[in-house]
Amino acid sequence: MAAEQRLHERAGTVRSFNRFYTRQIGVLHEHLLESPFSLTEVRILYELAHRPMLTSSDICRELGLNAGYVSRVLKGFEKKGLITRIPLPSDRRAAQLQLTDHGRETYLPLSDASQREVVAMLKGLSEPEQNQLIEAMHQIESLLGDTDSSYMLRDPQPGDMGWIVHRQAVLYAQEYGWNSEYEALSTPMTFVRLSSL
Numbered sequence: 001m002a003a004e005q006r007l008h009e010r011a012g013t014v015r016s017f018n019r020f021y022t023r024q025i026g027v028l029h030e031h032l033l034e035s036p037f038s039l040t041e042v043r044i045l046y047e048l049a050h051r052p053m054l055t056s057s058d059i060c061r062e063l064g065l066n067a068g069y070v071s072r073v074l075k076g077f078e079k080k081g082l083i084t085r086i087p088l089p090s091d092r093r094a095a096q097l098q099l100t101d102h103g104r105e106t107y108l109p110l111s112d113a114s115q116r117e118v119v120a121m122l123k124g125l126s127e128p129e130q131n132q133l134i135e136a137m138h139q140i141e142s143l144l145g146d147t148d149s150s151y152m153l154r155d156p157q158p159g160d161m162g163w164i165v166h167r168q169a170v171l172y173a174q175e176y177g178w179n180s181e182y183e184a185l186s187t188p189m190t191f192v193r194l195s196s197l
Helices: 002-024 039-050 054-061 067-079 101-123 126-142 160-176 180-195
Strands: 084-086 091-099
Touching: 002 160, 039 054, 039 067, 039 091, 054 067, 054 091, 067 084, 091 101
Parallel strands: none
Antiparallel strands: 084 091
16 A cells, blocks of 8 residues: 555656646647647647658657547648648558648747757756756656667767777678778777767
8 A cells, every 4th residue: 555655646746747847848838939839730840840751640650649630730731831742652542741841931940949948948057957957858768768678879988989999890801801900990980980979
């Protein structure tokens, strides 16, 4: 019973954080970023801007949205000239969605406004506090997101660069018969490439 009670208390904490954060980023307003669009509509525009040739089914699956709702939003976008539909050759009943020039012109100021709002929020924090916030967000995303536990993305650690050079030299020796001269040549280039990431 005590464990169940603690679970309910934690759920209350999560809900409290959700209320705080939705207020913090302004999603409770009827329209986002003083635009004529809701949060969901802006998110759909974001997906179309960054992942061209999505179908309505893709959007439903990616965002966990109801197909009827997405259909109404897309019809509204089409009326406003924001998107165009390109029938799929493999299935004429389905269509890929693409932002029109007008759609991109409409989306870009929204993206810029969102970026400015977040930058302004971060400016209110010291650099260590910003790092702490970002790390906490990464932890939340890692714990709640759909992650593949077979790998983990992280910043390079001591020894990683040397291991990469080693593996590249071994691979090229096996595949192309190259000798240690390539390893000596590739080492500085590998570090230049990796340091620019």
